[in-house]
Amino acid sequence: MGVLNSLQVDLGARSYPIEIGQGLLDGLGDGLKPLLKGRQMAVLTTETVAPLYLERAQASLTAAGFDVTPIILPDGETSKSWQALNQVFDVLIGARFERSSTVVALGGGVIGDLSGFAAASLLRGVNFVQVPTTLLSQVDSSVGGKTGINHPLGKNLIGAFYQPKKVTIDIDTLRTLPRRELLAGLAEVIKYGIIWDAELFARLERDLDAFLALEPTVVAEVIHRCCAIKAEVVSADEREAGQRALLNLGHTFGHAIENLAGYGEILHGEAVAIGMVMAADLSHWLKLCPGNDVARIRELVERAGLPLHAPKHAVEAYMDAMSRDKKVEAGVMRFVLMRGIGSAMISSDVDAAVTRQVIEAYAVA
Structure with missing residues (x-):
């Protein structure tokens, strides 16, 4: 259990760590505490992932002193849309998020892309953290800062490059993956x-x-x-x-x-x-x-x-x-x-x- 491998994405002042291991959800809060000044945090996840991992993630973040607002969205590509993005903005703005606040993506590529675009856009940029729970997101979409939503005429045509503060990959989440x-x-x-x-x-x-x-x-x-x-x-x-x-x-x-x-x-x-x-x-x-x-x-x-x-x-x-x-x-x-x-x-x-x-x-x- 714990961190098995780690590495750094080298982007100067915007460099960030990637941690790969088992049971990392339980140490999520302690791992983020040194990286973030603000205590306000939203965890975006899906209707499938929430019952599996939201409670553990939220407990860890709360124990580390973060004030967590969960946002649960439907599964699938339909959540990479303007409608879903506006739902997220409604919650974040209603909760009076500030630039020191953080958006955490707990889920697969859809949630990661949507969360990153929301973080990049709100107040012209708040903190962003990736906690990918699918293999595709762990090896690809959670790393590199591509964020965005789909348009009826094409995939990923609307978005921004926006790097996370950290990527935490708990490979145990793959055991519940269909x-x-x-x-x-x-x-x-x-x-x-x-x-x-x-x-x-x-x-x-x-x-x-x-x-x-x-x-x-x-x-x-x-x-x-x-x-x-x-x-x-x-x-x-x-x-x-x-x-x-x-x-x-x-x-x-x-x-x-x-x-x-x-x-x-x-x-x-x-x-x-x-x-x-x-x-x-x-x-x-x-x-x-x-x-x-x-x-x-x-x-x-x-x-x-x-x-x-x-x-x-x-x-x-x-x-x-x-x-x-x-x-x-x-x-x-x-x-x-x-x-x-x-x-x-x-x-x-x-x-x-x-x-x-x-x-x-x-x-x-």
Whole structure:
């Protein structure tokens, strides 16, 4: 029990620690006390997470001297909306929050994104803390400061870069995570291996069963490696002006899949898994990536229990949805492509006809 791994996201005066371990919810308040001047705090969570972890988190924070206001929202992508954001603002403003106050995100990526955007916007910025409870949020969305909400025309189109004061990852929360959610988070873990670390990818091939059995040492080490990769990328490119876009492998296809399916019908990680396989195939068709690496990616995604094919829609519907991706520049789609496992690149020089062929292979209506 306790902290198993830790690291620092290096952003100068806005640097912050990430702690990974077991039973960390019970020490949450003591861990935050030295970092925060204000005592006023809101804990944003969901209807599913609240019965599991809110009481423990609130007890720890209260014992450390914080005045806690819980805010419980519905589960799912519907909470990444203007309506939910305004509900949060109503509570925070009604509670007379000040700039020294803190918003704590207790939950998955949706709560983290919404909470961070609320913290970034209220009074032009209050303190923000991430306590991610899903695998996807622990390895990806809780680190790096991306916050925001969805728009009916696209995912994550409205938001801000806003860094937390701390990220506390209690891997014990994964034991109550539905199997489907755990597998969806695994897609983001696989992504780090593909874009950055061939050894991580090979470890997942070797230790997948132990990871899915939630063996603590394996889980903590893999999460630490994913966070370390993201911390390195974010420290070099906080606002996605360059290499941070590599973290979006599979997301150009994936966001279009989510949009066309209707947010919440397909989990984000599931859409990313399909998108990564499509991006790998696109890379192979463009003669960038060896066919053997594409086969290894498909095999690992399939072994992880993740989908390989997208919902059936017209090719032009996918192309239109992808044209609204936030990586588009001067009206041109940019893709994260592979040179092979462990090496990725960003390209805007992709023949639309080849892109259509890949869509046809995976998602023809």
